[in-house]
Amino acid sequence: MESIPIEHGLILAGILFALGLVGVLTRRNIVFVLMSLEIMINASGLAFIVAASRWEHADGQIMFLMILTLAAAEVAVGLGLIIQMYRRYHTVDINVLSQMKG
Amino acid sequence: MILLFYIAGAVAVISTVAVILQTNIVHALIYLILSLLAVAVCFYVLGAPFAAVLEAIVYAGAIMVLFLFVIMMLNMGQHSIDQERSWMGPKVWIVPSILASVLLAQLLTVITQYDHELALTTVDVMEVSALLFGPYVLAVELASLLLLAGLVAAYHLAKK
Amino acid sequence: MQDLIWLLPTYPLLGFLSLVLTSGNLPKKVVGAIGAGSIGLSFLTAAVIAYQFLGSGETHLVVEMWTWMAVGNFTPGFSFYLDGLAVVMMLIITGVGFLIHLYSAGFMLDDPSYSRFFAYMNLFVASMLVLVLADNLLLLYLGWEGVGLCSYLLIGFWYEKPENGYAARKAFITTRVGDTSMAIGLFLLFAELGTLNIQEMLHAAETQWAVGSGLAVAASLLLLGGAVGKSAQLPLQTWLPDAMAGPTPISALIHAATMVTAGVYLVARTHVLFELAPNVQLLLAWIGLITLLMAGFTAMTQHDIKRILAYSTISQIGYMFLGLGVGAWSASVFHLMTHAFFKALLFLAAGTVIHSLHHEHSIFKMGGKRKQLPIAFASFMIGSLALAAFPFTSGYFSKDEILIAALEMEGPGMILWLGGVLGAFLTGIYSFRLVFVVFFGESKGHHEEKEVAGLSMATPLIILMVFALFGGWIQIPVDAVFSHGEVHEEHHISNLMHAIMIVVPLLGIGVSYLFFMSKTFSVEKLMANPLATRLHGFWFSGWGMDALYSFLFVRPFVFLAQVNKNDLIDAVYALLVEITRVAHVMIARTQTGQLRWYALSIGGGVVLLITLGVVL
Numbered sequence: 001m002e003s004i005p006i007e008h009g010l011i012l013a014g015i016l017f018a019l020g021l022v023g024v025l026t027r028r029n030i031v032f033v034l035m036s037l038e039i040m041i042n043a044s045g046l047a048f049i050v051a052a053s054r055w056e057h058a059d060g061q062i063m064f065l066m067i068l069t070l071a072a073a074e075v076a077v078g079l080g081l082i083i084q085m086y087r088r089y090h091t092v093d094i095n096v097l098s099q100m101k102g
Numbered sequence: 103m104i105l106l107f108y109i110a111g112a113v114a115v116i117s118t119v120a121v122i123l124q125t126n127i128v129h130a131l132i133y134l135i136l137s138l139l140a141v142a143v144c145f146y147v148l149g150a151p152f153a154a155v156l157e158a159i160v161y162a163g164a165i166m167v168l169f170l171f172v173i174m175m176l177n178m179g180q181h182s183i184d185q186e187r188s189w190m191g192p193k194v195w196i197v198p199s200i201l202a203s204v205l206l207a208q209l210l211t212v213i214t215q216y217d218h219e220l221a222l223t224t225v226d227v228m229e230v231s232a233l234l235f236g237p238y239v240l241a242v243e244l245a246s247l248l249l250l251a252g253l254v255a256a257y258h259l260a261k262k
Numbered sequence: 263m264q265d266l267i268w269l270l271p272t273y274p275l276l277g278f279l280s281l282v283l284t285s286g287n288l289p290k291k292v293v294g295a296i297g298a299g300s301i302g303l304s305f306l307t308a309a310v311i312a313y314q315f316l317g318s319g320e321t322h323l324v325v326e327m328w329t330w331m332a333v334g335n336f337t338p339g340f341s342f343y344l345d346g347l348a349v350v351m352m353l354i355i356t357g358v359g360f361l362i363h364l365y366s367a368g369f370m371l372d373d374p375s376y377s378r379f380f381a382y383m384n385l386f387v388a389s390m391l392v393l394v395l396a397d398n399l400l401l402l403y404l405g406w407e408g409v410g411l412c413s414y415l416l417i418g419f420w421y422e423k424p425e426n427g428y429a430a431r432k433a434f435i436t437t438r439v440g441d442t443s444m445a446i447g448l449f450l451l452f453a454e455l456g457t458l459n460i461q462e463m464l465h466a467a468e469t470q471w472a473v474g475s476g477l478a479v480a481a482s483l484l485l486l487g488g489a490v491g492k493s494a495q496l497p498l499q500t501w502l503p504d505a506m507a508g509p510t511p512i513s514a515l516i517h518a519a520t521m522v523t524a525g526v527y528l529v530a531r532t533h534v535l536f537e538l539a540p541n542v543q544l545l546l547a548w549i550g551l552i553t554l555l556m557a558g559f560t561a562m563t564q565h566d567i568k569r570i571l572a573y574s575t576i577s578q579i580g581y582m583f584l585g586l587g588v589g590a591w592s593a594s595v596f597h598l599m600t601h602a603f604f605k606a607l608l609f610l611a612a613g614t615v616i617h618s619l620h621h622e623h624s625i626f627k628m629g630g631k632r633k634q635l636p637i638a639f640a641s642f643m644i645g646s647l648a649l650a651a652f653p654f655t656s657g658y659f660s661k662d663e664i665l666i667a668a669l670e671m672e673g674p675g676m677i678l679w680l681g682g683v684l685g686a687f688l689t690g691i692y693s694f695r696l697v698f699v700v701f702f703g704e705s706k707g708h709h710e711e712k713e714v715a716g717l718s719m720a721t722p723l724i725i726l727m728v729f730a731l732f733g734g735w736i737q738i739p740v741d742a743v744f745s746h747g748e749v750h751e752e753h754h755i756s757n758l759m760h761a762i763m764i765v766v767p768l769l770g771i772g773v774s775y776l777f778f779m780s781k782t783f784s785v786e787k788l789m790a791n792p793l794a795t796r797l798h799g800f801w802f803s804g805w806g807m808d809a810l811y812s813f814l815f816v817r818p819f820v821f822l823a824q825v826n827k828n829d830l831i832d833a834v835y836a837l838l839v840e841i842t843r844v845a846h847v848m849i850a851r852t853q854t855g856q857l858r859w860y861a862l863s864i865g866g867g868v869v870l871l872i873t874l875g876v877v878l
């Protein structure tokens with residue numbers, strides 16, 4: 001039967017994760033940062049699905065569902081914060097939010 | 103089928119790159135949806151149709167719509183595109199790229215040590231559901247609590 | 263009798279509590295009645311107990327009241343042990359204590375802190391009773407420390423004057439040195455013998471330890487340290503003369519009749535340990551001898567009426583230690599009793615003199631007071647006779663027994679005896695120097711004063727006079743306590759020795775007479791000799807012990823304290839704080855408030871961790 005080596009799935013997850021990380025680190029627009037975070041979360045979900053496929057078991061998918069829930073909750077809260085931030089500072093530049101320095 | 107996986111993988115990577123390079127936020131969002139859908143295809147190939155459906159509905163559907171609403175509320179026009187462009191000088195990319203490539207290199211080193219062919223057998227909705235409402239019922243409860251907390255927090259934060 | 267014993271310390275304790283809780287709001291008559299009455303009740307109880315106990319013919323009696331604490335198999339009880347020794351001590355403490363309280367009721371009447379005075383005194387008697395009745399060493403230690411605390415409170419009774427506070431601290435700290443030694447001794451005994459019950463402990467020591475074994479020596483040395491501190495013997499004797507800062511009845515109660523005898527009691531109580539360590543016992547004798555001679559010489563040179571008596575106390579307790587050292591246990595306890603009589607008498611009479619002459623302390627500013635102060639004169643006469651061991655007074659019998667025991671001892675007995683006799687000679691000189699200077703000769707100042715002595719002050723003096731004179735005929739019932747160690751043999755003392763012991767004190771009195779009464783010899787002429795002057799100065803300062811301790815301990819301590827003013831150890835912790843602060847400042851710089859910087863550090867940290875994971 002045709003098949004895919006496990007490392008290919010994991011490499012894909014790794015690439016997506018690294019790209020998400022680059023996005024988080026480079027962008028100053030907080031909406032982009034949140035989107036990049038979504039990419040990273042999604043990449044880890046992909047890794048779980050690959051693992052589920054590897055063991056031919058549904059537990060990995062359950063874990064993906066949990067991650068999905070987490071992402072949904074996180075996005076809701078994060079977007080709420082963005083709206084609040086925009087309301088107070090009239091900007092989406094996260095560099096503005098630097099009052100909490102030591 | 104296998105080819106489908108690689109094509110979908112390539113689409114996911116390319117569209118993700120486009121997301122982090124894009125200056126127009128709505129375009130970036132569209133690319134992100136594309137990336138998520140591509141990943142959903144990968145899920146399907148990997149034998150997780152239920153996860154693939156959820157990825158399309160919840161991630162690419164619901165969550166992205168949320169983003170879209172927020173972007174509409176923030177009312178980002180042309181000036182925000184210029185602003186994005188001004189923020190993305192080449193200097194900004196150096197350190198994150200190096201860090202991310204080191205991380206990726208490390209991941210690759212570790213990942214390539216494994217050698218196992220994926221069987222690509224389908225684990226269907228029945229199995230997942232049986233597991234979800236069997237041994238993992240507590241996790242479902244916790245997830246619902248998490249969602250409730252997210253709901254309350256989002257309502258509170260976005261309130262005027 | 264068992265039912266009554268607990269009342270002994272309870273009466274004074276109740277007195278203390280009621281006086282403390284009313285905090286001086288009671289009228290003075292009530293305070294005096296409570297203060298003296300509680301001790302009086304205690305004395306009556308003690309008398310009944312003693313009568314029944316001695317009538318019953320038993321050698322000892324244990325009254326267990328309750329378990330103090332229970333930790334594993336260590337369950338010291340709150341229990342009393344009654345035997346001949348305890349009976350004697352209990353009667354002395356309550357009897358003499360009652361007389362002193364009675365006297366104080368009159369003596370202290372003008373003092374604003376009348377109530378506080380009696381509260382302390384009652385607590386003191388209660389602690390002392392716990393000390394002598396205790397069945398185990400822990401309870402004894404409770405009483406021991408209670409006595410120490412009360413002595414501190416009472417010496418510093420007039421705390422408004424800084425030097426009184428100093429004297430109180432000096433007494434407290436000096437005795438603390440001894441107490442610490444004793445506490446370590448208790449630890450050692452418990453660790454080695456597994457019990458603190460005195461009788462069990464002594465029995466175990468006797469069966470487990472060989473004579474002269476290291477443990478016996480160590481244990482008895484440590485206990486001796488405690489006894490030396492409490493009883494003001496060399497080298498911890500310096501606190502007692504200064505302790506005269508308190509009111510005179512306190513000097514009578516604490517520094518003559520009861521507290522300082524606690525050390526003697528402790529050694530007598532644990533005499534079995536000392537018999538197991540003959541060298542320590544011999545050391546005891548030498549300490550006693552040296553102390554009694556040093557204090558005797560010093561007493562000859564003092565001016566202050568109370569300091570003379572203080573040094574005579576040290577000297578007399580030296581005799582008791584000498585007696586303990588030569589194994590004359592019962593003779594020492596006997597001397598303790600007679601000493602309590604005549605020294606309480608002397609101190610109370612001195613109180614009358616001082617009180618009548620408006621707080622005059624220097625004997626050379628008195629003189630010719632025998633008509634003015636008849637009761638005090640009679641008291642001093644009888645007290646000094648007993649102190650100087652005039653034949654057939656109480657002091658004669660007890661001192662005689664100690665000296666005979668010393669003479670019978672093999673080895674250094676002869677030297678100890680000679681030293682003791684020399685001490686008796688000195689005692690004759692200094693005690694009658696006091697009498698001659700104060701009560702004879704020409705009157706110097708204070709012509710008008712009448713003797714201040716109400717009924718409550720005169721009665722104790724008269725009773726004590728009787729006991730000081732005839733107390734020597736009392737037979738103390740301690741034979742059963744010391745029976746197993748003491749050698750009961752006929753005294754093989756030649757008549758010559760007896761004659762010497764009788765004549766020498768008289769000789770001392772005679773010398774004193776020639777110097778201070780008939781002025782056949784002149785002190786001034788003697789003092790013209792530079793050597794004599796220097797010797798006088800040396801003795802006057804108590805053999806320079808205070809200066810020596812100041813040089814050896816106080817000044818190095820103060821010096822070290824000054825060096826360490828900024829607390830060297832503390833600097834280590836201050837450094838820790840400083841390091842933390844500097845590190846904080848440095849790390850705080852990384853806290854830029856830039857979200858991307860944080861994300862970058864998290865990513866960097868992950869990379870670092872994975873690298874470590876891969877490499878290792």
